[in-house]
Amino acid sequence: MTVIPQIMTEINEVMKLVDETQLEKAMPYLTKDKRIFVIGAGRSGFQAKGFAMRLMHIGYTDYVMGETITPSIQKGDTWVAISGSGTTKGIVADTEAAKKLGLNIVAFTSAPESPLAQLADQVVIVPGATKTGAGVKSMQLLSTLFDQTVHITLDALTLMLSRRDHTSNEDALHEHVNVE
Numbered sequence: 001m002t003v004i005p006q007i008m009t010e011i012n013e014v015m016k017l018v019d020e021t022q023l024e025k026a027m028p029y030l031t032k033d034k035r036i037f038v039i040g041a042g043r044s045g046f047q048a049k050g051f052a053m054r055l056m057h058i059g060y061t062d063y064v065m066g067e068t069i070t071p072s073i074q075k076g077d078t079w080v081a082i083s084g085s086g087t088t089k090g091i092v093a094d095t096e097a098a099k100k101l102g103l104n105i106v107a108f109t110s111a112p113e114s115p116l117a118q119l120a121d122q123v124v125i126v127p128g129a130t131k132t133g134a135g136v137k138s139m140q141l142l143s144t145l146f147d148q149t150v151h152i153t154l155d156a157l158t159l160m161l162s163r164r165d166h167t168s169n170e171d172a173l174h175e176h177v178n179v180e
């Protein structure tokens with residue numbers, strides 16, 4: 001039995017529900033004069049790292065929380081938290097700390113009523129199935145559908161930012177690691 005067509009159907013179903021105006025409202029928090037800190041646990045952390053890499057490619061100053069060279073966060077910085085469930089303890093606790101320190105919070109989650117969503121200055125709802133049962137139902141394991149669709153959503157946001165900033169593919173390639 002094939003599975004890929006059904007996976008593609010699931011991804012399409014979720015992506016139709018992602019509201020691009022939420023991405024537009026997140027864009028003012030993502031500018032070259034701000035420092036951006038991204039955070040996520042497990043596979044959500046992988047999506048956060050992928051987004052952080054693209055931000056670097058399009059000329060932003062950004063850091064991944066938990067990396068050894070990540071500096072202290074300061075008032076006015078932007079905090080991007082990714083959590084399908086919106087309830088992962090470490091992510092919620094660190095986001096609370098960031099908010100107390102005066103950072104602007106952008107959250108990507110499947111769960112609009114979650115603690116993480118409530119902390120956000122701008123939330124982007126990506127309603128893929130999660131390990132806690134939030135979002136569009138899926139035949140795939142755990143939060144796979146959220147992981148897939150938040151990845152596409154973050155790539156869409158990167159494209160929107162690059163167009164706003166007039167950053168070309170050549171500009172991005174210039175920033176990409178040149179020894180690999």
Ligand SMILES: O=C([C@H](O)CO)[C@H](O)[C@H](O)COP(=O)(O)O
Pocket residue numbers: 041042043044045082083084085086087088091130131141142143144
């Ligand atoms: O790694 C994960 C797990 O495999 C479920 O698919 C999750 O991304 C991790 O547990 C973090 O969960 P969320 O904060 O709910 O995204």
